[in-house]
Amino acid sequence: MHANVGDRIIVKGHHIGQIERECLVVEVHGADGAPPYLVRWKDSDHETLFFPGPDAEALSAGQSMR
Amino acid sequence: MRTIDNLRRSGIGIEPHQGIVDAARSMEHAGVGCLAVVEGEHVIGMVTDRDLVRRGLARGLPPDARVDSVMSTPVVTIDADADVHSAYALFRSHAVRRLAVVRGDRFVGILSVDDLLVDLTADLADLTRPVEGEVFFAHHDAAVPAER
16 A cells, blocks of 8 residues: 555444544655555544555545545 | 465554553554554564553553553564465464564564454355255255166
8 A cells, every 4th residue: 555644544344333434644654655654543533553454445635435 | 375365454553662551542443452563664562452451450550651561572473475374383383363464574464363263264164065055955866877
């Protein structure tokens, strides 16, 4: 995954009934847009260091979900 | 199958100087029970909710105690492109429930025993399906050629 500051990352739910979550890329710590990213979760404003897996999809600023 | 193909979820990291309360909050907000303790892109430890309870709360550590004071180390790692059967061998020989998946020196994610068990259970269900058919439903052999 490659992302820039301001991009959004959508994380799919892992359990039945669990909704997908959204976070904002605040800092890019890898080279050339590579992970890890410092992200801020939309539903809690909490910031964590994020290493995207198969459950995550990056959306550039202004891009909507497929 | 490659190890990385068995990862199910994104990894959540924390820096070693952060507090154990930060770790607990990260687990809560991300919905995980294990964090990778990272310096830059390198994983130096793992901290679980169990570590926070047994090594933090139970010993009376303050909320701002560094997370590297309760983490488990050294970390057992596996290359992202290694065959997943190598992971079985590592789980067997190291008695851990999670492996740090790396590419070179770079942390990629966490592979848990649970992830592999879910996949194995699905595979087993596929294999037992024809056997279930024989056990639960009447089984009629095809007529031998001489009886036709």
